[in-house]
Amino acid sequence: MMQNEEVAKVLDEIGDMLEVGGENFFRVRAYRNAARSVRDQPVAVAELSPQQLDEIPGIGADLAGKISTLIKTGELPLHRELAEKFPPALLELRDLPGLGPKRLKLLIDHLDIHGKDDLEREARAGKLRKLRGFGAKMEERILESLARREHAAGKRISYVEAARIAERLVAHLRKCRAVEQLEVAGSFRRRRETVGDLDLLAAAARADPVMKQFAAFPDVITVTGAGETKASLVLRGGLQVDLRVVPQASFGAALLYFTGSKSHNVHLRRIAQARGFLLNEYGLFRGRSTIAGKTEEQVYKALGLTWMPPELREDRGEVEAAQSGRLPNLLSRNELRGDLHTHSTYTDGRASIEEMARKAAEMGLEYFAVTDHSRRIAMAHGLDPKRLREQGRAIERIGGSLRGVKLLRGIEVDILEDGSLDLPDGVLAELDWVVACVHYKLEQNPRDMTRRLIKAIRNPNVDVIGHPSGRLIGHREPSEFDLAEVLRVAHEERCALEVNSQPDRLDLTDTACMAAKHAGVKLVVSSDAHSPRDFELLEYGVNQARRGWIEADDVLNTRPLKSLRQR
DNA sequence: GCCGTTTTCGGCCCGACTGTTTTCAGTCG
Numbered sequence: 001m002m003q004n005e006e007v008a009k010v011l012d013e014i015g016d017m018l019e020v021g022g023e024n025f026f027r028v029r030a031y032r033n034a035a036r037s038v039r040d041q042p043v044a045v046a047e048l049s050p051q052q053l054d055e056i057p058g059i060g061a062d063l064a065g066k067i068s069t070l071i072k073t074g075e076l077p078l079h080r081e082l083a084e085k086f087p088p089a090l091l092e093l094r095d096l097p098g099l100g101p102k103r104l105k106l107l108i109d110h111l112d113i114h115g116k117d118d119l120e121r122e123a124r125a126g127k128l129r130k131l132r133g134f135g136a137k138m139e140e141r142i143l144e145s146l147a148r149r150e151h152a153a154g155k156r157i158s159y160v161e162a163a164r165i166a167e168r169l170v171a172h173l174r175k176c177r178a179v180e181q182l183e184v185a186g187s188f189r190r191r192r193e194t195v196g197d198l199d200l201l202a203a204a205a206r207a208d209p210v211m212k213q214f215a216a217f218p219d220v221i222t223v224t225g226a227g228e229t230k231a232s233l234v235l236r237g238g239l240q241v242d243l244r245v246v247p248q249a250s251f252g253a254a255l256l257y258f259t260g261s262k263s264h265n266v267h268l269r270r271i272a273q274a275r276g277f278l279l280n281e282y283g284l285f286r287g288r289s290t291i292a293g294k295t296e297e298q299v300y301k302a303l304g305l306t307w308m309p310p311e312l313r314e315d316r317g318e319v320e321a322a323q324s325g326r327l328p329n330l331l332s333r334n335e336l337r338g339d340l341h342t343h344s345t346y347t348d349g350r351a352s353i354e355e356m357a358r359k360a361a362e363m364g365l366e367y368f369a370v371t372d373h374s375r376r377i378a379m380a381h382g383l384d385p386k387r388l389r390e391q392g393r394a395i396e397r398i399g400g401s402l403r404g405v406k407l408l409r410g411i412e413v414d415i416l417e418d419g420s421l422d423l424p425d426g427v428l429a430e431l432d433w434v435v436a437c438v439h440y441k442l443e444q445n446p447r448d449m450t451r452r453l454i455k456a457i458r459n460p461n462v463d464v465i466g467h468p469s470g471r472l473i474g475h476r477e478p479s480e481f482d483l484a485e486v487l488r489v490a491h492e493e494r495c496a497l498e499v500n501s502q503p504d505r506l507d508l509t510d511t512a513c514m515a516a517k518h519a520g521v522k523l524v525v526s527s528d529a530h531s532p533r534d535f536e537l538l539e540y541g542v543n544q545a546r547r548g549w550i551e552a553d554d555v556l557n558t559r560p561l562k563s564l565r566q567r
Numbered sequence: 568g569c570c571g572t573t574t575t576c577g578g579c580c581c582g583a584c585t586g587t588t589t590t591c592a593g594t595c596g
Contacts, residue, residue: 024568025579026568026569026578026579027568027569028568029568029569029579030568030569030579031568033568033569034568034569057569057570058568058569058570059568059569060568060569060570061568061569062568062569063568063569097594097595098585098586098593098594098595099594100593100594100595101593101594102592102593102594103593103594132587133586133587133592133593134586134587135586135587137585137586137587138585138586138587186596197596199596225583225584225585225595226584227583227584227585228583228584229583230583230584232584232595242596244583257581257582257596258596260596262580262596265580265581266580266581267580268580269580269581270579270580272580273580274572274573278580278581279580279581280580280581280582281581281582281583282582
């Protein structure tokens with residue numbers, strides 16, 4: 001069955017190709033909007049009828065038909081025709097700075113260009129500068145970025161890495177006395193799992209000294225833009241950082257604007273427009289009079305909305321929810337009472353159970369489960385039944401002498417290729433908490449992977465499926481399976497799914513969290529701690545869950561130990 | 568191509584910066 005992501009990708013590609021082809025931009029945008037809507041669907045669009053597709057916002061009769069065709073036949077004539085004219089190697093050229101759809105079309109129409117080698121040849125021959133809309137500077141810039149394209153080109157970094165850099169930038173800018181207010185906005189503030197660049201916003205009466213301080217940041221390798229109120233830098237390592245300086249009276253409107261997302265902003269502006277207002281980064285205006293601007297709350301309120309956490313601002317229904325007073329009360333870190341996925345030196349953890357317990361108590365956790373690997377994970381010296389029982393006795397002994405935090409006997413049991421588990425049912429039944437995870441053969445075909453997960457979920461000993469997709473952000477693709485079907489069975493079996501807090505996992509994703517909630521499946525937010533400090537990673541899992549509209553009630557480890565179990 | 572408490576046709580978010588212009592288009596966020 002075709003996944004939502006595959007459908008969305010085809011729609012996005014059509015949008016890109018139409019754009020370079022010089023097609024009406026609103027038609028282009030329609031394809032992109034539709035792609036986004038498909039990605040945000042909590043259910044598989046492959047299971048929807050054309051009528052149901054038509055009801056999805058941004059999808060009308062025409063696109064509903066096209067999507068149906070795509071799902072049924074696996075391809076779309078329009079897509080195929082366009083792809084013949086605009087092969088991927090050609091579209092990739094848009095990654096070069098300054099080269100957008102319009103200039104790319106110029107290149108295609110007037111020069112013999114099919115990829116970056118052709119482009120480089122023509123640029124060296126000085127043919128670009130002769131085109132209307134290009135110039136000598138543009139030509140040089142293109143040659144430059146072609147030369148060092150390897151490490152440039154929009155690589156996203158993890159939220160954690162971005163946080164470390166953001167902290168240093170903020171400390172650096174705060175030294176400037178002109179700075180009255182300072183926030184890191186953009187996808188960082190929305191707590192996205194990866195960040196493409198950092199957007200800093202400062203309030204100051206005079207922008208000039210702030211700009212100077214910004215440019216003096218130690219790690220700057222190039223300044224890519226420097227206007228009066230806006231500047232862009234590239235740091236060593238390739239991260240782009242943008243700074244915008246506004247007067248304090250505009251800080252709220254600017255923060256709203258720079259936090260985004262883009263589609264959230266568009267939605268707000270449409271509402272503003274309908275009320276006869278103008279909304280921009282300086283404020284909300286009616287004619288010449290300012291309605292709001294100093295704080296985000298003011299702007300939202302004037303638009304008939306309540307303030308909402310940045311994590312929700314993806315235009316996935318949060319605006320409508322705010323209009324009707326139905327915004328979720330998002331999960332917070334201090335609502336987590338326990339952690340249900342941790343490791344110790346019995347397998348690949350780096351700290352003893354005692355050390356882990358001390359830190360857990362310090363963090364204010366009421367309980368945690370020791371869930372070391374099972375024997376299949378030989379590399380980590382996974383536990384066989386004998387060592388697992390030994391560990392169980394140790395946990396009971398340690399637990400008896402502890403105050404403040406309770407220990408659970410658990411396991412992270414491997415889900416084998418056929419969906420059976422790495423330890424016998426009788427052994428698992430002795431435990432307090434069973435996390436079941438796939439570690440090997442992640443690249444199985446989707447049908448087999450779905451069966452494999454479902455078989456594990458059907459096992460009555462399994463409490464939760466850990467890191468369900470197995471992805472490692474930037475290193476390993478998620479395994480493919482039918483999420484809707486897995487959720488259906490998980491709901492039936494009262495089996496929870498994990499939101500793993502490791503920064504390179506964050507698995508489930510935000511939209512998968514939404515889908516789980518929609519299906520009535522409970523979640524567990526876990527650290528997967530391999531050291532005492534790792535308990536602090538829970539923050540990132542909470543971020544991800546918040547982006548998926550998750551509330552305390554949706555999460556098992558917000559419950560007291562006594563009412564933890566679902567069955 | 569979508570969509571409708573202005574509308575089934577005619578709109579579709581808004582502004583800074585850059586380079587190429589000689590009053591503005593393209594790109595970017």
